[in-house]
Amino acid sequence: MTLPVTFLRLLRAQNEMVGQKRKKSAIAAEVDDELKEKRRVQWKLNQRNSRQKRTNLASTLTKENSDAAEAIEALERRLEALAGSAVVAREPMSVFRGNAAVRIIDEYYQVFQNGFATCPVQQQFQYDFVRKIMTTSTSFMNAQGAESVVNQWRLMTTSHHSLRIRPLSCEYMKEEDGVVVRAVS
Structure with missing residues (x-):
């Protein structure tokens, strides 16, 4: 059988x-394979760039932290040097160590050496301590009473990143009805 030519x-x-x-x-x-390969190569490049950026950021932040720590140490050394060489017309705390009023001031500085505490138990201890040693006429940074002292400590602590207070010297004055100790920190 022959098929027609058109068929x-x-x-x-x-x-x-x-x-x-x-x-x-x-x-x-x-x-499609070429596009997939291009996308895969681009993804690898993006991943590498992203890793590199994270690594660079981490190393930059680490360096900044170490630089800041070194600056803090240098400032603390400078503070120590200034505190040791300061010529003040007041007596150092050690002169009055035997005096009860000065011992209380020394303890006050130990209780508040790092500012107002963050722990509620320590806060209560600080508040009770201030109420025991100060009268209602106590003057602290132009405010009166024990509560004003605690409020000032709260303000100072929240206003500063870190706080360290130490007594440098004190003035001891006797009055008719008691003793006034003025400490400089």
Whole structure:
């Protein structure tokens, strides 16, 4: 049986179209593979850049922290040097160590050496201590009474990142009804 020529032509044309479709799908697959490879390479670059940025930031922050710690140490050494060499017309705390009033002031400085405490139990201890040693007429930074002392300590502690108070000298004065000790820190 012989097939008509037109049918053969149609068959050939159909085979050619199938071949072209295969070629097109192969080309499309290659293009997809190339795009996937480009995306994968770009993702790797982005990941590497991101890691590098994080590493650089961490090293920068570490260096800044160590620089700040060194600056703090230098300032503390300078403070110690200034405190040791200051010429003041007052007597150092050690001169009055035997006096009860000065011992109380010394203890006051120990209780508040780092400012107002963050722990409620320590806060209560500080508050009770101040109420025991100070009268209602106690003057502290232009405020009166024990509560004003505690409020001033709260303000100073919240206003500063870190706080360290030490007595440098004191003035001891006797009055008719008691003793006044003025400490300089």
